[in-house]
Amino acid sequence: MDSKINKMPRVVNPSLARECNISHVSVTNRLKTAIFVCMMALVLGCSTPDSRRCGSFDIVRSRFLGSVWNQGHAKASIISQDGGYSYTVPGGSLWWFGDTFRGSRDKTGKPHFAGGAVSCALALLDETNKRVPPVLDFLPGQDGNVAQAIAFFPEESRDRHRIWPLSGIYVNGKSYIYYSLIELTGKGTWDFRSVGSGLACSAQPLGFHKRIQTPEGWRFPVKPSAIVTTNDWIYLFDVEKRGDRQGVWLSRVRPGEIENPNDYQFYCGPGPRFSRDKNKQVLLLENIYGQVSIIWNEYLKKYVLASSSDFFRPREIRFHTANEPFGPWSKAVASITVPEYRQGKKVELVYCSYFHPELFRENGRIMNLTFSLHLEDAGFDANNEIVKVEVKSHRK
Numbered sequence: 001m002d003s004k005i006n007k008m009p010r011v012v013n014p015s016l017a018r019e020c021n022i023s024h025v026s027v028t029n030r031l032k033t034a035i036f037v038c039m040m041a042l043v044l045g046c047s048t049p050d051s052r053r054c055g056s057f058d059i060v061r062s063r064f065l066g067s068v069w070n071q072g073h074a075k076a077s078i079i080s081q082d083g084g085y086s087y088t089v090p091g092g093s094l095w096w097f098g099d100t101f102r103g104s105r106d107k108t109g110k111p112h113f114a115g116g117a118v119s120c121a122l123a124l125l126d127e128t129n130k131r132v133p134p135v136l137d138f139l140p141g142q143d144g145n146v147a148q149a150i151a152f153f154p155e156e157s158r159d160r161h162r163i164w165p166l167s168g169i170y171v172n173g174k175s176y177i178y179y180s181l182i183e184l185t186g187k188g189t190w191d192f193r194s195v196g197s198g199l200a201c202s203a204q205p206l207g208f209h210k211r212i213q214t215p216e217g218w219r220f221p222v223k224p225s226a227i228v229t230t231n232d233w234i235y236l237f238d239v240e241k242r243g244d245r246q247g248v249w250l251s252r253v254r255p256g257e258i259e260n261p262n263d264y265q266f267y268c269g270p271g272p273r274f275s276r277d278k279n280k281q282v283l284l285l286e287n288i289y290g291q292v293s294i295i296w297n298e299y300l301k302k303y304v305l306a307s308s309s310d311f312f313r314p315r316e317i318r319f320h321t322a323n324e325p326f327g328p329w330s331k332a333v334a335s336i337t338v339p340e341y342r343q344g345k346k347v348e349l350v351y352c353s354y355f356h357p358e359l360f361r362e363n364g365r366i367m368n369l370t371f372s373l374h375l376e377d378a379g380f381d382a383n384n385e386i387v388k389v390e391v392k393s394h395r396k
Helices: 014-019 024-044 071-075
Strands: 057-067 078-089 092-105 111-118 121-126 161-171 174-184 192-202 226-229 234-242 245-253 265-269 273-275 283-286 292-297 302-307 316-322 334-337 345-355 366-375 385-393
Touching: 057 334, 071 078, 078 111, 078 121, 078 161, 078 345, 078 366, 092 161, 161 226, 161 234, 226 292, 234 292, 292 345, 302 345, 316 345, 334 385
Parallel strands: none
Antiparallel strands: 057 385, 078 092, 092 111, 092 121, 161 174, 174 192, 226 234, 234 245, 245 265, 245 283, 265 273, 292 302, 302 316, 316 334, 345 366, 366 385
């Protein structure tokens, strides 16, 4: 199951979906898939924040700063979008978004949808811009409006396919982004499928990213929700259900081999042990749903993982810690809860919770995260929000 599908999409009436070039079928499917994933949590159980001190941190306070929508979005004719994974590039950081709807807002903030939609948008945050929420510079098309940052192949189409960005990295003088390709197969409720995941790159960070093809095709054996780099390895974290196991699955690749699908290695157990045989891969962290975001926090001297909501706590973002990317990872040591009402609507689910270390303060004592929202009766009119989390380390 594609990890991006696990998010709760925004629901809209069919006429608006046609106007925005996003089918009502795909939206309904993604909604039902998210519900199915959450029901699996009910069956399998879910981890809860550990009440004991685990040598990590306490949350001193969290401050919800509101929607990230601002003049940068207005300039690119963006009404709303979800996603928001970011990573550092020369001169700043790249931010990737999923379903992005074009149009404008009037003085009252009311949306006026026009110009369709893209399923993969890209923006640059200049390194000198320290504003929170940030003002982003979006990749434009010829008309000046937000553009589709990863193109479809000739045999694909905007009517039948979506390209959703996953996680990315700047290495070897290029920006790389992993993505999922989704295909609509009909007009029925369940008429869609995940075609696979791939990798795209660009020598110009704020540029159109070209999908990598090898003699075997465009598919890669990973679909990471998060990426962590060390001196020798790129660690990639998928979130999905395989058989009866749901959670985080770890892979790795050498930076110089990132474009070769056959050189990826898969976590096989403590040690750590890795193998090129994906059939030997074992679960790294269980009962994690949706997406994760992982960073090294210099203040805490820990890797910190943020995980999105589940069925029992639809507004909760949880935090786990580890000394190494390959673990062992703690149970949830802390959490924050998004307020019940945001943007004038009731929150039904929080997803795509992403750290933005470029906006951290005091070496990570103050962390900034964005998250996406499924709002009751909001249609496509819902934007990412940002929260500032202040922590206190248990280290002496």
